[in-house]
Amino acid sequence: MEYQALYRAFRPQTFQDVVGQKHVTKTLRNAIIRDKESHAYLFNGPRGTGKTSIAKIFAKALNCRFGSEGEPCNECDICMSITDGSANDVIEIDAASNNGVDEIRNIREKVKYAPSEARYKVYIIDEVHMLTTGAFNALLKTLEEPPGHAIFILATTEPHKIPATIISRCQRFDFKAIEINEIIGRLKYVADSESLEYEDDAIEYIARTSEGGMRDALSIMDQVIAYSNDYITVDDAVMITGGIKSEELNDWLRLIEQKDSREAFITYHRFIDEGKDPTRLIHELVYYIRDIILMKHSGEADEDVAFYHTEDKVLYEMIDVLNDAMVMMRFSVNTSVHLEVVIVKLVQVLNRNDQAAGTQNVDLSHIEQKLKELERRLANQPQTNAAPVQEKKQMRNAPSKGFSLRQIEKVLDHANKEDLVKLKDDWPKVYQHVEEKGYHSLRSLIKDSEPVAASDTHVLLKFQNDLHSDLINKDEKKREELETLIPSIIEKEVKVVGVPDSSWLQVRHDYIQEKKANKEKKESSNEKKPSDVAKEIFGNDIVETRS
Template sequence: MEYQALYRAFRPQTFEDVVGQKHVTKTLRNAIVRDKESHAYLFSGPRGTGKTSIAKIFAKALNCRFGSGGEPCNECDICMSITDGSANDVIEIDAASNNGVDEIRNIREKVKYAPSEARYKVYIIDEVHMLTTGAFNALLKTLEEPPGHAIFILATTEPHKIPATIISRCQRFDFKAIELNEIVSRLEYVARSESLEYDKDAIEYIARTSEGGMRDALSIMDQVIAYSNDVITLEDAVMITGGIRSEELNEWLKLIDHRDSREAFMKYHQFIEEGKDPTRLVHELVYYIRDIILMKHAGEMDDDIAFAHTEDKVLYEMIDVLNDAMVMMRFSVNTSVHLEVVIVKLIQVLNNNDRSIEPQAMDLSHIEQKLAELDKKLSSQQQVSATPAPEPQNRSVNQSSKGFSLRQIEKVLDHANKEDLVKLKDDWPKVYQHVEEKGLQALRSLIKDSEPVAASDTHVLLKFNSDVHSDLINKDEKKRQELEAVIPSIIGKEVTVVGVPDSSWLQVRHDYIQEKKASKQKQSAGDDKKPSDVAKEIFGSDVVETRS
């Protein structure tokens, strides 16, 4: 007897032999046992998942004279003739090559005749979505008023192309991709039946490569057997499918993880020279990153694995990049170019994540708020137990330890005027907006709670809600210079920025006014300007309140 391909030799002959699709086989068996067969069925699902095989088993079970429990005996003349395709009453039609109106009209003419040998006439129309609109209309009439001895089984991989009027007249069964462990078990059974030696890893690799299709798995296994002289090894399976071993894939992805684009490109071109398929490589990458996510959540991650310390959201972005590439590669002439672009995009995703860490690290507003509250509590406790106030020069030193210099603040207030303050207050939102447009995220976070409280031709005094931010603008020269570089483009003059915390500003302003008052009292009796007038000149009448 001539050799038969494995997917033909091991095609299931009973419902019990079918791998997966239990929801289909159980329903059809029960329908036969209870004599509640429908006149039309629609089998839809991925390729190689058993649609045509189950249709033929169903045809045998319907017509078998000695079947039991909804299963065919596979020994009577009717079962054997259906198995070898010689039964006159079971008609298989390929709609891809017989998709016209004339073919369907021919079925309509013949369906009215009773079966010659069997109990039912069974029409199995494969790839039914390929029928033309006219052919569907001709088939619709037959499905509306079928003879009692006729049963139609429509099989398709694309049910969305079938008119709703056809689907509504059928019992629809959606076939699912077969689970990995079920394919592995079936392949092991086939290997034992054929007395073949095999590696467990090779069988699992073939099952994963088949993507849920049993026919594809058996076809790949057939190729490996022919290549390896009846010994199924992982190396041979990888060679036949154009895939890549997990160790090599890990080394390649480590180069991407380390942002070494040059070496990653060289490794990729090495794979291409070895005959690897770019489309298969993209599939391998998706499965690899999927496995990394699963291992991370299962607590089985090894530090030697690429992307072991990469965040989940970054891995999800990488899978999105790979999925987009797979779609584009289906319609591309040069698939190799798309995978080269994928390497660059994966490195870009990693780099974008690295840059996003900096602003997040600077956004510590909730921590700074707690620090400010603690600072206020400490200040209040110190004021209760404090000794009498020291001299002004000593106070300047003490205040500087809190993050600001009273001497610097006094320099601003000595030359402050209301006009510059009003102008700066009006234009301060523009400064914030300009910082945001220039992408200075750290500076934006720093000045988001600031407010000008005094200004002159050369200086600006900013009040900060956070003591930490005030301390930072006074001590971090780089941040201060960034802000001083932005302000002139808004208000038209170069200024020096000085910071003061909100928790200390009222006390600083009060002490400054009192010092000015004492200084004025020492002046000649002819100078009758009041201290309140001095304060109004600096801060404006809307800020200063005069009390008698």
């Protein structure tokens, strides 16, 4: 007999064999025992949690002549034919490939005929959310007035795509992700049944990697067995899944704890060179920091564990940083860049905590007394109008995030309309040239950029993503790559400066206001208006100047 994959060989054949869905199996068994079956069911839940398996078990239990307590016997002709898929009265349909109106009309025409051998005709429609609107409408009529001998079981991972009119005519069962301990127990049962040796840590790692899906867990285990020659080790499991061993992960986090960014970057790029997936790595980081928190509170952690002396609130903030990065990586072309930034952000979280702790240890009582004395003296003095130019300088000299006001002003001081118009017209060519050169990380970096000012020597780019603006200003390598490509398009060698879209309007307004204040000091007759200055820099677009 040819080899069967583990998830097929150990597919549950009775309700009792099903792992982790007791709320579903108990309800269905009781319905069979009390003869209160519904005409339509909706099974919803993550992949690999037993939806189709329970549907087939339910079909067997409904039609088995020798079943007891709501369980099929799995020995009679009907049970065996349903198990091997040859039963004429149990029809499985894959809606992903049979999603048209004609397929559903065919069901409507045949459903009215009585079953040939079994008690019920059972239609199992998998991935039902893939049906077209017309197919759903055709199915709705059958669900409204079904014949007494027909039962429909609809399975899906995306119930929000199913019309409410269909859902309201079904008994809905929400399948949950299977708990890790239940997956571990099932994997050990499978390994013992197959006479396989294993490490407990390897079974636990496979269960955690499956993320609540039993089918995924068995598939990973099958792959590890093939690789490790019937002995399941944690090293082989890590190798197959592209993860990292806990020891290596702990050493990596120790580098971050010590704020050794250089070595942390080197270690990270070694992981990437070994073929590790950045998305998988960031998941591993979240789980490991979670484990550190649990070990600290349970007393299992020791001095060798990373962040042993770090406060929980700091670890919570680090998890928030990782979760935000996971969301951004889901929609990013270059996921590796995000994880590089995460390393820097984690170090910054630690630095902020150290600074806050240092501030708490300093006695500031004498400074507070001096401030109160100054406030008292100022209250007794007459009010004077502060110079607007000085206020503007203070605001301009305030620390900014992700960009340099001095660099932006250097561009705006010499900016002109002609260079800006030419650069805007040719900017798609720059992006196309980056793609042709194969600079994938640079392509994802400038895909949301737009020139907003230009001169003979500088270009100011506006970025929709604040992170991209920060990277183009701080990453000298990426900036030089872009500066090398631009002359081949616009025939000018320029320096690139980035500004985030969220700050650009305020920066432009402040610059125009400052120019206006400086112009008002001059009493020449040929003085230009601030609006003329703005038009020279930004073109004839509407520019509002406020006093």
